[in-house]
Amino acid sequence: MSRTRTIGWVFLIAAIAGAGYFGWQKFAAERSAVAAQKAPAPRPVPVKIAAVEKADFPVYLTGLGTVQGFNTVLVRTRVDGQINKIDFKEGQFVKEGDTLVEIDPRPFQAALDQAKAKKQQDEANLANAQLDLQRFTRLGEFATKQQTDTQRALVAQLTAQIAADQAAIENAQTQLDYATVKAPISGIVGIRQVDVGNIVNAATQTGIVSIAQIEPITVIFTAPEDQLPEIQAALAVSPPKVIALSTDGRKELSTGTLALINNQVDTSSGTVRLKGVFDNKDHALWPGQSVSTRLLIKTLKDATVVPDDAVQHGNDGLYAYTVNTENKAEFRKIKVTNSIDGRSVVDEGLSPGQQVITAGQYKVQPGTLVGTNVADATPAKAGQE
Numbered sequence: 001m002s003r004t005r006t007i008g009w010v011f012l013i014a015a016i017a018g019a020g021y022f023g024w025q026k027f028a029a030e031r032s033a034v035a036a037q038k039a040p041a042p043r044p045v046p047v048k049i050a051a052v053e054k055a056d057f058p059v060y061l062t063g064l065g066t067v068q069g070f071n072t073v074l075v076r077t078r079v080d081g082q083i084n085k086i087d088f089k090e091g092q093f094v095k096e097g098d099t100l101v102e103i104d105p106r107p108f109q110a111a112l113d114q115a116k117a118k119k120q121q122d123e124a125n126l127a128n129a130q131l132d133l134q135r136f137t138r139l140g141e142f143a144t145k146q147q148t149d150t151q152r153a154l155v156a157q158l159t160a161q162i163a164a165d166q167a168a169i170e171n172a173q174t175q176l177d178y179a180t181v182k183a184p185i186s187g188i189v190g191i192r193q194v195d196v197g198n199i200v201n202a203a204t205q206t207g208i209v210s211i212a213q214i215e216p217i218t219v220i221f222t223a224p225e226d227q228l229p230e231i232q233a234a235l236a237v238s239p240p241k242v243i244a245l246s247t248d249g250r251k252e253l254s255t256g257t258l259a260l261i262n263n264q265v266d267t268s269s270g271t272v273r274l275k276g277v278f279d280n281k282d283h284a285l286w287p288g289q290s291v292s293t294r295l296l297i298k299t300l301k302d303a304t305v306v307p308d309d310a311v312q313h314g315n316d317g318l319y320a321y322t323v324n325t326e327n328k329a330e331f332r333k334i335k336v337t338n339s340i341d342g343r344s345v346v347d348e349g350l351s352p353g354q355q356v357i358t359a360g361q362y363k364v365q366p367g368t369l370v371g372t373n374v375a376d377a378t379p380a381k382a383g384q385e
Contacts, residue, residue: 044371047360049323050307054352057303057345059338060294061231065221065244067289069212070277071185075100077208078178079108080201083194090191094183094211101181101208103200108179112172119165126158187213212287217280218259219244221293222271230297231261231274242276243294244285253284258295300338303345310356311336311344320350321357321364329357331366 081103088100133151183189190210194200200208219242223231234240239257246253256278265272276293278285285291310320311334318336321329334349350356357364364370 044327044369045329045360045363047323047329047357047364047370047372049355049370049372050310050358052346052350052352052354052356053305054302055305057300057305057338057343058296058340059298059300060243060340061223061227061297062249062340063221063223063293063295064247065219065276065291065293067244067285067287067291068218068220069187069214069287070216070218071187071213072287073184073187073211074207075181075184075209075211076202076204076206077101077103077181077200078202079103079175081105081107081179081199083196083198083200086192086196088189088192088209090189090209092189094186094189096183096186098183099180100183100189101194103179103181105176105179108172108176112169112176115165115168115172119162119169122158122161122165126155126162129155129158181208183211185211185213186215187211214283214285214287215280216256216277217285217287219256219276219278219285219291219293221274221276221291221295222266222269223274223295225265225270225272227297228261228265228272231258231295234258234297235261241296242278243296244276244278245292245294247290247292249292253291254278254280254282294340300345304347304350304352305343306346306350306356307358308339308342308344309358311339312361320346321361322350323355323357323370327369327371329364329366329368329370 083101084104085102086100087102088094088098094100129151133148133155136148136151188211190212192209193206194208231240235258239259242256242258244253244256245251256276259275259277262273262275274295276295306320312319312321316333318334320332320334322332324330332349335347336344337347338345357370360370
């Protein structure tokens, strides 16, 4: 009887323990559910987004170049003499035909006067010889044929002498004109090499001053030889646009057109020289200046364009994160073909109208909830940047 009573107590205690266990489990589940309801929803990761656009995208060939005057002339004297006057200021813009330097003209004026006097003398002798010829002709048989022929030859000689005198006059006048040195082209004069009172002569190689034509002006730059077919194709249609920028590429200085392709490729560097011409009315370009260049070789129509900041580099290549309708990030592998001025052309992986993340990618994983407001992490909306 005692054994049966003991077994009963054991079952009773086990039943009480089991009821307590299952009750506690239910209680814990209820507490977890309440805690889950009270826990805050995950906050969106703050990012910046931009729209994928469809736009015409210019394809430029970039390079480095040097500015050169459209024409550059070293002004030299063509006669010997002393400089009496300098009629320009260094750095001045001069027009073609403006007087630059005046050389002592007196020796050349004296030579001109002498040539003119010689002609007058010969003209007087010719007039007298013509009168004698007329007299011999009127005398007829009273004048020998030899006398008449001799007089006719003298008239011809004096006529030729007068022609020579006229040539001497023109030469003397030219020398006198050379005493006034004029600008052969319009442009900016440099630093002069002589001063008033100096003796100059035509034989010396040292010039008086140099003049550089800067309206228009040229830029000589290079391009890889493998780009030559595209450049030739663009030039065959119309002169392609050339942009000159500061050496850091940040400031646009002037816009011109491609004038020519050099007639040979530099075999040592594998490049070809190109010449761009710029109006340069504002004198933004200056001879000898180094510039960066952009040559427009084509324009891609209706290209898929994104900001450069959206393009990320990974172990498997380029990728970008897009934002779907649920404001969650999606991983996209992309292919970029061209990039310039903070924009890139995407050939594969994105479509116009999609939203791409441009900042904050380092916190994002595929499926991450994102928002565009850093302060309150408001979820991103379509079209919001």
